[in-house]
Amino acid sequence: MARAVAVTAPPPVPSAGRAEAVLSRLYLTVTRKLDGLLQGDYVGLLPGPGSEAGESTEYRPGDDVRRMDWPVTARTTVPHVRRTVADRELETWLAVDLSASLDFGTARCLKRELAVCAAAAMIHLTARGGNRVGAVIGTGDPTSGGSTQRLPARTGRKEAHGLLRAIARTPSKPGHSDLGALVDMLNRPPRRRGVAVVISDFLAPPQQWGRPIRKLAVRHDVLAVEVLDPVELALPDAGVLALTDPETGTLHEVQTADPRLRRRYAEAAAAQRSAIAQTLRGAGAAHLRLRTDSDWLLDIVRFVAGQRHARTRGSARPAPAPRPESEVR
Template sequence: MTPAGSPPGPGLTGGGGSGRAEAVLSKLQLLVTRKLDGLLQGDYIGLLPGPGTEAGESREYRPGDDVRRMDWPVTARTTVPHVRRTVADRELETWLAVDLSASLDFGTARWLKRDLVVAAAAAVSHLTVRGGNRIGAVVGTGEGTPVRLPARPGRKEAQGLLRAIVSTQVRPGRSDLGALVDLLNRPPRRRGVAVVISDFLTPPEQWGRPMRKLSLRHDVLAIEVVDPRELELPDVGVIALVDPETGALHEVQTADPKLRRRYAEAASAQRTAIAHQLRASGAAHLRLRTDSDWLLDMVKFVAAQRHARTRGTTR
């Protein structure tokens, strides 16, 4: 829901023409490069640890380690369970599933949710497209046919991918998130990274199975974008809300404390169900809010993933 008659406000996408989009994307690229490279120092920065395929050294088994990585010869020789470390592939293929449904045209804080989707895609691109890595995307366009952007290596190609995402024509209605995720399962590809960026407002049972299927072959990251007004209502009297996907208009009396409490409880239950389904699918889960420093949140997430890798876990 968005407030009736309220302007979309400034953002990374929207009106202003291709020249404005180019300027905003250039500024965004500079922001991402400076902050991520400044805070994430080290060799071969990765978005997800990933099990890799290149054999590395062995270490002692720890609870939570993948038993498929057991190093049986070393275990037999030492009589202590060991697992084989693996080195992440240097040539990685990353695919984005970018949900641009009409519900993303909403924001009551520093960003629109759609802006945050583009920003997250830019950050993922920066973190993955290096050393010959390729990045591609499938873009949900509301009720329209999803757009597939082929995976190509190189920073210029990644910037072109972002421009194509920003310029994608979106139709009214909600994208079928399950079908969008399933596009990453077809055709079958070698193991890589899959990133799903959405507000995940589609019922979890519609996208849970495709996410689980995707996790069987790839390292999956789910980036959930949230606006604070989706979690609780402020006490501002009667407000008119418009459903951006259907155009339906509703008037809500926010001065009613019982209504605000029921809204917060329902929103909390909805987000809990989303988080549970993502955990069940085996995906790493990153939540970005329109009222917070999304880049700092992403830095903390990547740093936590790297720390988990040094402790022998990947989640």
């Protein structure tokens, strides 16, 4: 499927003071909403059983029988299960794809802005309790001026804010990005088990990035955050549109009034998104889809709450499937 988007003037670059104010407001919004809706024991971004012993509670239908606390059960003659919490001092790495294809959006924001918002939420959810957070950032084809940048993992709120500022201020470069090479940067050098978050629109062929993500998931808990715009799922009936590929500069004129063209586009988009979801599922990565026309904070809250409920209750049921790709809000 071609990565064609409407030709628009580039957004104005905000001043340093205004950019800092926007980032501060973004982080404040994330802190208030996520802290208010995701209260509870420390369990991390992808809550799992962990190895720290927690309290014993009376068994309830649906609890994992593998967590039975037999000494307490024997003393009380009532079945109890041992709760556990995630390990402290977690190390989290973000792989943030800021290639030119993310400089597009037809709804509330650009995909690039949504990627920065997702990074802010992930940093907030993991950078606490002495945890370390680092990032690798990709900005396009190195032969066309693009580059990859590694920001070392550090602890502390000040360092977390600096990491977010560095991500937000990284400019995009022309050319196709190599998402597979970006993900591979999280595999080298080998690190202790932690959390790896890949933020991208995943428009590169799955054959390019599927194997690196599978390799990453062998050692780490992997979360793939897919950012997309509704126009990438279905074309509007808007007459003749001038479209360009932001990564190559190729220009096309498309007659969107043709219903057959719109139908073929929607079918190709649905097949593409299905292939992305299937590749991520096969790699063992959790999949979070964020759209530029929806409340991304609410989507993150639902995802984290669903993951927490499924794992702390010992359920083997997968997280709810994403909404149909063909649906346009």
